[in-house]
Each structure stands twice: as structure tokens, then as C-alpha cells.
Amino acid sequence: MAPAVPTRPYRDFMTPALHRRFMSASLYTYGLCYLIAIWMGKWDSSVLWSLIPFSSVGIRSLLLFIPALSIYVLRVSQWHVGRRNTARPVETFLTFAFRKNTLATLAIYSFSAWFYSEIYIWSQPRSARLDFTDHGKLYERIKLNERPLYLRYLFIFLSVVQTVIHLWNDYDNIEVPGLRPKQERKDGESSPTAKAKAIHDRLLQKLWQIVPRAFATMLSTYGVGSVVYFLGLRWVLWQWHYWGARFLVSLAKTSKPTGLPPFFTLSAMFVAEGTLLALLWEFANSTFDIYISEEPLKKDKPITSESKDPNGSLLNGLKSKKQQVNNIALWELAMITDRFDDRRKSIYGDLDRKKGPTCKQVTELCLAEINHITKRIEDASLGAHKSHENGKPTRASPVELVSRISQPLRQDQVAAPEPLPTTRMGRIEWKTSQIARAHSSPQNAADSKAREYLKKGQVQLNEGARQAESLWTVYKTKLVASPLGWPWRSCVRRHANAVINGTPYSRQSAIMNAITSLTNLTVASLKEDEYGQFNGQVPEIIRTFSLAIKKIETYMQGLDVHWTDLDCLARQDTERKKIPEVQAVLESLKEGLEKILRAFNEYLSNMGMSRQEILEAKKLVTRETPHMVEANRGAA
Structure with missing residues (x-):
């Protein structure tokens, strides 16, 4: 209380x-x-x-x-x-x-x-x-x-x-x-x-x-x-x-x-x-x-242990808008859920707060860190989609508010063809005029030699354009490879870190500590949550972990290597998208999800999760052994 x-x-x-x-x-x-x-x-x-x-x-x-x-x-x-x-x-x-x-x-x-x-x-x-x-x-x-x-x-x-x-x-x-x-x-x-x-x-x-x-x-x-x-x-x-x-x-x-x-x-x-x-x-x-x-400890205890309301002081740190305070508070929370059993038990029993029980507030704050990953990936994917759109926007066809009562105006020749002459002299004059018109048309007015020169000039112009483009590509590649071009190189590792871990400073430690805190609280709730208040949040935690894993894996698979990323292009294809910081977050999510699924495996159906959701979550954390990999390759 x-x-x-x-x-x-x-x-x-x-x-x-x-x-x-x-x-x-x-x-x-x-x-x-x-x-x-x-x-x-x-x-x-x-x-x-x-x-x-x-x-x-x-x-x-x-x-x-x-x-x-x-x-x-x-x-x-x-x-x-x-x-x-x-x-x-x-x-x-x-x-x-x-x-x-x-x-x-x-x-x-x-x-x-x-x-x-x-x-x-x-x-x-x-x-x-x-x-x-x-x-x-x-x-x-x-x-x-x-x-x-x-x-x-x-x-x-x-x-x-x-x-x-x-x-x-x-x-x-x-x-x-x-x-x-x-x-x-x-x-x-x-x-x-x-x-x-x-x-x-x-x-x-x-x-x-x-x-x-x-x-x-x-x-x-x-x-x-x-x-x-x-x-x-x-x-x-x-x-x-x-x-x-x-x-x-x-x-x-x-x-x-x-x-x-x-x-x-x-x-x-x-x-x-x-x-x-x-x-x-x-x-x-x-x-x-x-x-x-x-570590945020004093006399081998969390620094908020001296407070008359330890959990309340910790919540203030978790809600702080100052990046330094928020990171240290999440670090302390992860240590409390990992090492200090008494403090962890007090989180389940602290129910009488204005904004909800402590365990619920802690869960919402930690889930917000993980949901930010999903939001950043969605924003990055939306921006990439917009950047790949080509051409001018098409205008919508006008809507006819009144029914058409007449045929539309003709777009072809409106005037009727000239009638043929009936007299012999008239027919000769008409034929003569047709021959004169044919030889004096704009298509035949140009000299054949001039058309030949024009064609050769067009060929040379196209060839020169191709050579200039080829030279520019060579010099552009050399410039990017030089120290002068290093500041403008695009890097897969930088892009992935900015999207997954946030900007302008990485939130990797805060994300991983939030994942650890949720995992430890969820697993320990089976024995330590006397009031059963935490169980209702387990499905949401599993869904959030699963969605984040799928989003990260999908984003990394679709991430393109820019031609200026010379360091990444120098590596093998299988190693190009292995970003250590992203792998650490992804492994932490999978490890936490696996621990939660093992602990609540027999209870998930009765907690509001469908069989399809449970199977998808289990597939995300399945690790194939070397024998399974070889068997799958042989079957393929």
C-alpha cells in the first residue's frame, strides 16, 4: 500500500x-x-x-x-x-x-x-x-x-x-x-x-x-x-x-x-x-x-530503498522526461527485478495508487519503450514508400452530377471531306493539286542529306551522354571511397540503429532493461503475485514482444544496402545486415518471449490468447539445431 x-x-x-x-x-x-x-x-x-x-x-x-x-x-x-x-x-x-x-x-x-x-x-x-x-x-x-x-x-x-x-x-x-x-x-x-x-x-x-x-x-x-x-x-x-x-x-x-x-x-x-x-x-x-x-546502488541496495515510498520514487524516475534520469531508473528497475526479491514482491503488492497499481504502471512504461521500436519502424517504412513513388499524381476523374443529355463533342475532323469534281478538267486539276501537295508537304521538304546529318548527330549525342555518365559514375565512386567522401557515405548500421534504437542518442540500454524488467516480473508473478493482478497483462506483453520481433526482422530483411556503404559491401552477403546493436535487442526480445512462453504455456489459452497467436509467438523464438538445419536443406 x-x-x-x-x-x-x-x-x-x-x-x-x-x-x-x-x-x-x-x-x-x-x-x-x-x-x-x-x-x-x-x-x-x-x-x-x-x-x-x-x-x-x-x-x-x-x-x-x-x-x-x-x-x-x-x-x-x-x-x-x-x-x-x-x-x-x-x-x-x-x-x-x-x-x-x-x-x-x-x-x-x-x-x-x-x-x-x-x-x-x-x-x-x-x-x-x-x-x-x-x-x-x-x-x-x-x-x-x-x-x-x-x-x-x-x-x-x-x-x-x-x-x-x-x-x-x-x-x-x-x-x-x-x-x-x-x-x-x-x-x-x-x-x-x-x-x-x-x-x-x-x-x-x-x-x-x-x-x-x-x-x-x-x-x-x-x-x-x-x-x-x-x-x-x-x-x-x-x-x-x-x-x-x-x-x-x-x-x-x-x-x-x-x-x-x-x-x-x-x-x-x-x-x-x-x-x-x-x-x-x-x-x-x-x-x-x-x-x-x-550500478545505482547504495550499501548494496537500490538507491530508492531509503525512500519512505520506494516504488513511488522509482516511478517518478521512470516517468522522467530527462534522458539521464529515465535511463538510470530503468537500470535500477531491471536490477530490482533480477536481484532483489523483496523489492520485486513489493511491486506486485503496491495496489493503492492514483494512476493504478505499481505493476501496471511499470508494465505500461516498459511496454512504451518497446512500442516505440514498432512506431519508428512504421515511420521509416512509410518514408521509404513515399520516396520510391515516381511520376506525377494522377488526377481523379470528374464525377458527373447531372446525367448526360447529348453526345460529347467530337475530337476528330469536324468538317466534311471536299466533294470530288464531276467534269474532266476539274478532275485533272484536282489530281494535279494532290500531286503538288504531296511533294510540297513538310515531311518531304527537308533534304535527305540534312536528315542523314541529323541522325548521325543524334547518335553521337547519345554516345557522348553515355560516356559522360560512365565517367561520372567512376569518379563518383572514387570520391566516395576517398577520405573526402567519407562524411557522405550511407551506412546500413547507422540507419538500422537510428530506426531500432532511436535518435539522437541510442535507447538500446533502456530498451533492453525494459525487456528484462518485463520478463522477470512476468515469470516471477506465478509465485509472487499474491493478488493475481499481473496475469491480465501477460497477453499484451506477449503480443508486444511478438510484434516487435516481427517488425525488426521484416525491416532488416527489406533494408537495402546503399552503393556508398563501402564497408558493408566489402563483407559477405550473409554478414551485411548483421548489426550487433540490433541483434542484441532482437535476442533480448526473443529470450524474454521464450521465458514467458515457457512459464505460461498451459495458461495462455485461458488468458484470452488464440491458438494462432500462441503458435506464431512460439515460431518466433524457435531455434533450429544444426541437425534440423541440415534436414531442412536436404528436404529442399
């Missing part, structure tokens, strides 16, 4: 859980900042003093944590669940490149790089020659130093490269798993010690992967950035820098760049610090991914 107290929103439990994970990820990142701070320090003093957290190293590590914290702020504000789904790469660019989030990503990475560079420059001794000005000799005028300008430029350019990497690889995506019914778990898998060890192992594994990636990012930045600097931006940046410095330091009206000697030492600085900064960014992103993608 639902309690009388107001139901707390789902975010009241999800947000604190994310905050705890955020703090855990921050501790690992702060440890890396502390090591970088030690590296930046001066080693001419006591080694022990250089390692004490309460010395300048501690202050420097706190300052270095600000660039990492800015990345965490970026990730918290922009994270989403599910990969991007578009038909072509160019559509991905047009959809996601010109958004506020893209500009925010560039701005935050630029701030992080600038702040890091300032910490490094101000931490270096005078011997590094990174001061704002170069005093030179006693008799020389103060000159503006170009070395820190170049170093700051490289760090900002590094932020641009990292922004491209971030957007290209969609770092904002958090992988939420799609559970399968009744997954087997090892003993102690969910203990706090086992979780901490698993996270520690994942971080070490990630660290070995991101170190070479950070070094490669730095190298590409140094190479491309230096070329851009010396070939185009050096004078522009110097003029801006010099104009602003004149308000702070007494300088000449004009000046040329002072140069970067010793250049090798300056390059070594960026090689080391650029790699560390890229490593800090990658490590912050990795720790965020690992901790935020943890």
Missing part, C-alpha cells in the same frame, strides 16, 4: 549518489595533480620539503586541480546515455557541431589549458627565461619576451585538439549496460571490497591506455601548432600581445618578435608539460566514466 507521505523525486536519490562518485573520482585525480605539482617544483632545495603537502607543493597541487575540476564540471553538465545515432557522418556534424555545448566544451578546455600554463610558467625559475619581459644587458631597453607567448599558444592549441578529440569520440557518453534476465553473478561480486578492487584495476588498465594517447595528442599539437604559428599566426599574435603589453610596460611603439632561443629547451618544456596536461584531461574523463557508470 502506498504511504500517505509525499513521494520524493527520483533525483533526490540519484543526485547524492552521483556526488559521492564524483568525490571518489576527484580523489584519484587530485593524486595525479599532486604528482604533477612535485614534478613542477624546484629540486635544488630539500627533497623532503619538495614532497610535503603543506609546502608550496600542496598549494600548487590545489591550483592544478582547478583545470581538472573544470573538466568535471563540463562532464557533469553534458553527460548523456547512449551513442549518437545519425544516418551519415555529415548529419552527425550538422546536428551536434553548432550547439552551445560544443562552444562550452572549447571554452572550458581553453580555460583549463590557460590556467595550467600560467601555473607552470610562474612556477619556473628565472633561468627558464619565461619572464614577461627580457631585460637584456644594462644598456639595452626592456624587450617583450616571445618565449612565454609561444608556450601559451601551444597550450591553447592543445586545448583545441583535445576539444576535437572529445567531440569526435563523444566523451560525454556514459555507457549504461542493458541487462539480460537472471544474470549469473559470482559470490562476492557486489561486496564493497570487490567493487573498490574492480575500480582500481580498471583505472590502472585505463592509465596504460591513456599515457600513449596523451603523448600522441601532444606530438600532433606540437607539429601542427608550430607550423600554423610560424606560417601565419606569429605576427598577428605578436601584434596583439605587444599592443596589450604597452599599457603595462614601457616599450617602443613598434617591435618585431624577439625570437625563441634556446628553442630546444622551450620545446622540451612543452613536450613534458603538454603530455602531462593531456594525461590529466584523459585521466579526469576516465575516472568520471568509471564512477558515473557504477
